[in-house]
Amino acid sequence: MKRCYAYIRVSTLRQGEGVSLESQREAITDFASRQNLSITHWFEEKETAAKCGRxxxxxxxxxxxxxxxxxxxxxxxxxxTRNLTEYAKIGELIDSGIDVHTAVDSLDFRSRGGRLTAEIQAVIAADYVRNLREETLKGMNGRLKQGLYPFRAPIGYIDTGRGQAKTLDPERASLLQQAFELYATRQYSMKTLLPKLQAMGLTNRVGGRLSLHGLETLLDNPFYTGVIRIKRTGKSFPGVHERLISPALYERVQEIKSGKAGPKVTKHNHTYQGLFRCGLCAGPMVPEKQKQFVYYRCPARDCDTKTVREDVLVDAIETCLSQAELTEANAKDAIAAIERWVEKAQHSDEDTGLKLRKDNLAARQHRLTDALVDGMIDKDTFNERKQGLLLEAETLQKEQSSAANYTAKAAHLRSIIELTKSLQKSHEMADRGQKQRIVEITTSNRVVIGKNVYLEPQNWLLEVQNLASTPSGDPSRIEDRTKVRGTNALFGTDRILELGHLLIEKTKPWYDS
Structure with a gap:
């Protein structure tokens, strides 16, 4: 009696729980009994046969x-098998003398006609898989173009059925939002943030313990901003699901992860680490503690800038901030101007500034597509730039939806103006992490040359000062009254709305802390 192996297979674990495997086993057992064959071992598999490597x-x-x-x-x-590569292996077994029997079709692999029939069936099976894959991809692409995510919902969202947008998970959505916000403070590394989130109750998708790789993956996922990115192809699509965080917060997290956003968390995490550079060699001023003082030094051996004490940096910072502060009268004028101009924009038939920016964005998207078609850029560059444009479109959409919210916008802008009345005091009273953000948000061109420290207010602070000095009256009568770094700043209604958005985005990390 011949020794025989028996092989049964289903494509998924779920199918394995049904009757398919049992029906295959019964058919093979009956065939072996009729043919007087002895089955010495059963091979049972729950894998797709479309791919090699089972x-x-x-x-x-x-x-x-x-x-x-x-x-x-x-x-x-x-x-x-459903692929020709593995069918070729079966053909080699047949050629080496192994008999292959089918319990249902009764194919004769020893005859020329039977072998031909089997090969035709193998080709048809492989073509079926290719066609099924094409139809599946076509359906998935259709869903993606509709803004629907055709895969399992990421952490923080739940599935609501086929053809439906993912919805926020009421238990974990707020924890995901806090994960982004906490990391954006730069007070946490991935390793220190993970246990905090675990203690807060954040779990992985199946309710298990969140891993470090899982945390890195979710912080890298633009899905939370309303953008669907397919990692395998690099393509991005605007989603219709409710976004969890703003594109600005997502971009800030990516900058911190890539090391482009200033100091990273270290063992000592000195207050102004990564914020100052040497004005002679452009190298970073590295902090180190000697006895009771912290010194910032240029690590370049041949550079004339050596060390400067941290208290010298503090004096320069607070001098810069005090010079950028608004007086009570100027702050009052600025608040009045903002409220007046935003109110006028609220009643405007059309937000021309936003419309122009949206038209410009649409033109850039068309040019990007043309560049790909003309072969001027490769597919990877196209996908990378397209994702950036989608994030920008999300930001514009957010601006457009919030432009009419006069009360909320005016209240936020009023808070910003109030903040500029006491910059130096705010820095003095802040903790270490807040001081880092205050200096980063409010100052620029921070350099040390020799023993001297130089820095200046950021443009948005200068624009607030210019706004405060703008005379009252009809905004349409105001023309180029000031220059910031050689650029004319026209303070009409559109300019104020743009400035308001700039101030909100610039100071959001400050208030969120």
Whole structure:
């Protein structure tokens, strides 16, 4: 009696829980009994046959090559393989003397006609897989173009059925939002943020313990900003699901992760680490503690800038901030101007500034597509730039939806103006992390030359000062009254709305802390 192996397969674990495997087993057992064959070992697999590399199939083929059995019984050919590469391995076994039997089709692999029939069936099975893959991809692309995510919902969202947008998970959405906000403070590394989030109750998608890799993955996912990115292809699509965080917060997190946003968390995490550079060699001023003082030094050996004490930096920072502060009268004028101009914009028939920016964005998207079609850029560059444009479109959409909210916008802008009345005091009273953000948000061109420290207010602070000095009256009568770094600043309604958005985005990390 011949020694036979028997192979049964289903494509998924869920199918394995049904009756398919049992029906295959019964058919093979009946066939072996009729043909007087002895089954010495069963191979059961729950993997798709469309791809190569099935572990149980591979082990079975290896043992058959070693002569551990004389024959192989399968249910049908498509249960054995659906790709031509692995069918070729079966052909090699047949050529080496292994008998292959099908319990249902009764194919004769020893005859020329039977072998031809089997090969035709193998080609049809492989073509079926290719066609199914194409149809599946076509359906997925259709969903993506509709703004729907055709895969399992990421952490923080839940599935609501086919053809439906993912919805926020009421239990974990707020924790995901806090994960982004906490990391954006730069007070946490990935390793220190993970246990904090675990203690807060954030779990992985199946309710298990969140891993470090899982945290890195979710912080890298633009899905939370309303953008669907397909990692395999690099393509991005605007989603219709409710976003969890703003594009600005997402971009800030990416900058911190890539090391482009200033100091990273270290063992000592000195207050102004990564914020000052040497004015002679452009190298970073590295902090180090000597006895009771912290010194910032230029690490370049041949540079004339050596060390400067931290208290010298503090004096220069607070001098700069005090000079950028608004007086009570100027702050009052600025608040009045903002409220007046935003109110006028609220009643305007059309927000021309936003419209122009949206038209400009649409033109850039068309030019990007043309550049790809004309071969001026490659596909990877196209996908990278497209994702940036989608994030920018999300930001514009947010501006457009919030432009009419006069009360909220005016209140926020009023808070910003109030803040500029006491910059120096705010810095003095802040903790270490807040001081870092205050200096980063309010100052620029921070350099040390020799023993001297130089820095200046950021443009948005200068624009607030210019706004405060703008005379009252009809905004349409105001023309180029000031210059910031050689650029004319026209303070009409559109300019104030743009400035308001700039101030909100610039100071959001400050208030969020």
């Amino acid at each position: 572990p149980i199939f591979t082990r079975m083929v290896k043992e058959l090559r070693q002569g551990r059995a004389d024959a192989l019984i399968i249910h049908k050919l498509d249960r054995l």
